[in-house]
């Protein structure tokens with residue numbers, strides 16, 4: 001029994017069981033989403049969309065969204081996982097486009113050939129583009145079925161789209177692409193990752209909290225938790241890129257090849273790991289200070305920094 005479990009926290013086995021059940025519910029929701037979306041676009045793009053969305057992955061964003069919703073008193077149900085799946089649809093499009101030759105030019109993702117390798121570039125661009133409005137409509141529809149009123153549903157969808165947009169993920173990716181071959185300072189690197197990776201992770205928590213009708217203090221605390229684990233997640237991503245094989249990661253490490261500034265290149269491995277731990281602690285402190293009792297979210301903060309892929 002780990003010290004954490006002995007202190008009343010969730011042990012590794014309980015977390016693994018929880019993750020398994022959450023992922024199964026998310027997977028089923030993603031199949032529902034893909035079955036609805038793929039037939040609305042030409043066959044080759046539909047096949048690409050299926051590949052990009054249903055090719056595995058940790059499903060961290062939807063699990064965080066559903067966990068925030070239940071931590072705020074909401075009940076787990078299909079419509080919740082449909083809402084949570086909208087985040088994964090955006091995430092999937094971002095990975096499909098990121099892997100294209102004009103961006104990261106990657107051959108491998110989640111241990112499989114990337115979508116454009118399997119279905120061609122044109123189908124991948126189109127499938128990714130279809131996923132963006134598809135995700136927004138999916139989120140709005142799920143809110144309706146969850147009984148979230150129109151005003152709040154608008155807020156929930158707004159959180160998703162702002163995080164995905166120029167102030168968030170797209171903007172972060174832009175800065176990242178322009179930063180290749182340049183050395184970024186610590187503040188620039190934080191800003192890049194808060195937008196590129198952190199915004200969607202923070203949105204996952206905020207969407208769950210808002211959809212559950214949580215009080216403002218809870219929404220803010222869960223957003224802070226999301227921001228901290230978003231940063232921790234990216235620091236660990238850099239550490240894994242620098243230390244793990246393609247076989248473990250399911251993708252080819254690429255930061256060094258693209259001459260990217262990373263937390264490892266800037267701070268060194270040991271300090272990067274320390275910074276990730278610090279952010280995970282901050283995430284948990286945000287929950288404690290707001291009086292949110294959510295042992296699974298505490299365990300997930302540790303999972304983010306202790307993962308190996």
Ligand code: GRG
Pocket residue numbers: 056057058059060093094095097098103110169170171173174196197234237309
């Ligand atoms: C046109 C500038 C422009 C942008 C388009 C492509 C794009 C939008 C954004 C890319 C954003 C991106 C690639 C962020 C990386 C996020 C990240 C760390 C992904 C890995 O996430 P995991 O580990 O992956 O959760 P799994 O496979 O588990 O889902």
